Amino acid sequence: MPIAAFVRIIRGIFFIIFYHNNHTHHWFRQFFTVSLTQKTFPAGFVMNSNSIKPEYKHSDITSRIIGCAMEVHTILGNGFQEVIYQRCLALEMQGQGLEFIREQEIPLFYKGINVGTRRVDFLVQDTIMVEIKALTQLEDVHISQCLNYLEAYNLDIGLLLNFGSRKLEFRRLTRH
Numbered sequence: 001m002p003i004a005a006f007v008r009i010i011r012g013i014f015f016i017i018f019y020h021n022n023h024t025h026h027w028f029r030q031f032f033t034v035s036l037t038q039k040t041f042p043a044g045f046v047m048n049s050n051s052i053k054p055e056y057k058h059s060d061i062t063s064r065i066i067g068c069a070m071e072v073h074t075i076l077g078n079g080f081q082e083v084i085y086q087r088c089l090a091l092e093m094q095g096q097g098l099e100f101i102r103e104q105e106i107p108l109f110y111k112g113i114n115v116g117t118r119r120v121d122f123l124v125q126d127t128i129m130v131e132i133k134a135l136t137q138l139e140d141v142h143i144s145q146c147l148n149y150l151e152a153y154n155l156d157i158g159l160l161l162n163f164g165s166r167k168l169e170f171r172r173l174t175r176h
Contacts, residue, residue, distance in 0.1 A: 057157055057174075058125075061098070061125050061127065061128055062157065062159055064093075064096055064098060065098065065124060065128065065159055066170055067096070068093050068095075068096055069089060069092075069168055070168055071092050072089050072092055072163070073085075073168040076088060076163070078134070078163060078165060079164075080134060080163070081134060082132055082134040082163075085134055085163040086102070086121055089122070089130075089132065089161075090102055093122075093124065098125065099124070099126075100125070100130075101123045102121070103121065104119065105117045105118070106118060106119075118152060128155070129146070129150060129157070131145070131149065131158065132161050133160065133162045134162070135165075136165060137162075137164075138162050142162075143160060143173065146158050146171075146173050147173055147175070155175065156174060156175050157172070157174055157175075158173040158174075158175075159171070159172055160173060
């Protein structure tokens, strides 16, 4: 077979797969991501040696939350607004049986005087604060914001999840 004919066949296949219509593209994407999207993340799931260790406080809950976030990022990838990831994460956590409150508004006090309110993206199991970002890169200011939230909400553990990078970024933060 001449190379030119081979190239035309390959181009035709890619045209059918990627450009023919949205249904074909959706089928193609599903076909190649099914092994990733059907993963389940049981309680106590540990991703690697640098991830959350079982001896950490509430690691059973935080690992489940991170598993849900990984599922969302696997399916959506990066590039969406924060609110989209928030809605999808809510669906995943609900499916995993995690109790949560979305956009919990909590008053902030300065020297005993109420100076306003802040909203945390999720308060999970009344113990874990989850803050979502959709940025290309996390910066120190985002970590500081989450640490301030932990202090203001009188919580010990928080997760900062960034869906904006090519791979899901997460930070486990503690108040103490």
